[in-house]
Amino acid sequence: MLFYVKETPFLKAFETLDPNQYTNIVMFSQFGSPPGTYGANSGFEEWAFRPSKVYFNPRIPEPSTWAFLSITALAGFLKKRRQAKRDSDGVV
Amino acid sequence: MPIISSSRVVAITTTLIFCGIITGPIDAALTLEILNLTGAGPGAADSFERTAAVGGDFITEFFDPAGSSGTGTYAPFLRVQSNGPNGSLEQGYNTDLNTNYDIKPSFTTPAPINSVPIVTIGGTRYLEFSLDVNQSGNTNISLNQVQLFITAGDVQTFSLASAAAANNPSLLASTSIYRCEQGDRDFSTQYADLDSFSRRRHNEL
Numbered sequence: 001m002l003f004y005v006k007e008t009p010f011l012k013a014f015e016t017l018d019p020n021q022y023t024n025i026v027m028f029s030q031f032g033s034p035p036g037t038y039g040a041n042s043g044f045e046e047w048a049f050r051p052s053k054v055y056f057n058p059r060i061p062e063p064s065t066w067a068f069l070s071i072t073a074l075a076g077f078l079k080k081r082r083q084a085k086r087d088s089d090g091v092v
Numbered sequence: 093m094p095i096i097s098s099s100r101v102v103a104i105t106t107t108l109i110f111c112g113i114i115t116g117p118i119d120a121a122l123t124l125e126i127l128n129l130t131g132a133g134p135g136a137a138d139s140f141e142r143t144a145a146v147g148g149d150f151i152t153e154f155f156d157p158a159g160s161s162g163t164g165t166y167a168p169f170l171r172v173q174s175n176g177p178n179g180s181l182e183q184g185y186n187t188d189l190n191t192n193y194d195i196k197p198s199f200t201t202p203a204p205i206n207s208v209p210i211v212t213i214g215g216t217r218y219l220e221f222s223l224d225v226n227q228s229g230n231t232n233i234s235l236n237q238v239q240l241f242i243t244a245g246d247v248q249t250f251s252l253a254s255a256a257a258a259n260n261p262s263l264l265a266s267t268s269i270y271r272c273e274q275g276d277r278d279f280s281t282q283y284a285d286l287d288s289f290s291r292r293r294h295n296e297l
Binding site for chain 1: 167172174180185213217221225
């Protein structure tokens with residue numbers, strides 16, 4: 001079985017948790033009866049990670065990083081627009 | 093590297109039973125929603141989305157174990173097996189503390205949070221966990237509870253006694269992110285023989 005949990009609550013937690021300190025994920029899992037309907041009385045049950053190209057990254061950019069990226073993107077956009085205007089006006 | 097051919101794969105007929113919102117232990121009086129997971133791969137017939145008490149929506153999906161792959165493809169972090177006084181109940185959490193509940197230390201280890209795969213389903217990003225079920229004896233097993241915590245390193249102070257209820261264990265010095273358990277929205281599963289999926293090829297999403 002593949003089991004998927006939304007990334008959103010994890011990212012939200014790291015808005016207040018230091019990713020340098022909170023480095024681990026712990027799973028508690030329970031099978032069998034009681035309280036379940038069917039008992040766990042045979043082989044093992046195992047949780048694992050599959051190989052992936054993308055893994056969870058708890059490092060949320062600092063506000064200053066967001067500001068820098070925003071300014072850079074805005075500057076790039078303005079430059080591109082100015083260049084396009086020059087081209088359309090025939091300015092060399 | 094040993095290879096297991098698809099011909100060895102036992103034909104799988106899987107049904108997944110989800111209880112609806114319940115307020116107590118499972119019993120025969122509850123109306124169970126029976127989900128047929130006979131088909132494999134992503135899709136409406138074998139992929140189900142529910143909401144947990146903590147952590148919001150989650151999805152479970154049966155996947156096709158047909159084909160083969162070498163060993164070591166998967167990275168196990170939590171293995172439990174009923175072998176003690178708990179009888180047919182088995183539980184545990186991943187840590188280096190080898191004596192917790194019913195874990196098998198060789199395949200149970202602390203997991204860095206940046207080792208959890210991320211997949212995108214329908215434009216939403218999810219953390220992915222794979223479950224290998226080996227209940228070949230009587231073919232059925234109940235999955236009662238899954239909880240996920242973010243911890244500062246390897247936390248070993250997990251305690252049933254510290255919880256408000258016996259079926260609601262807590263992990264000290266941690267942040268609870270996800271909880272699906274008895275008493276809120278429980279999920280109970282039954283499987284046919286799934287053998288050891290950790291050695292098989294899987295369908296990519």
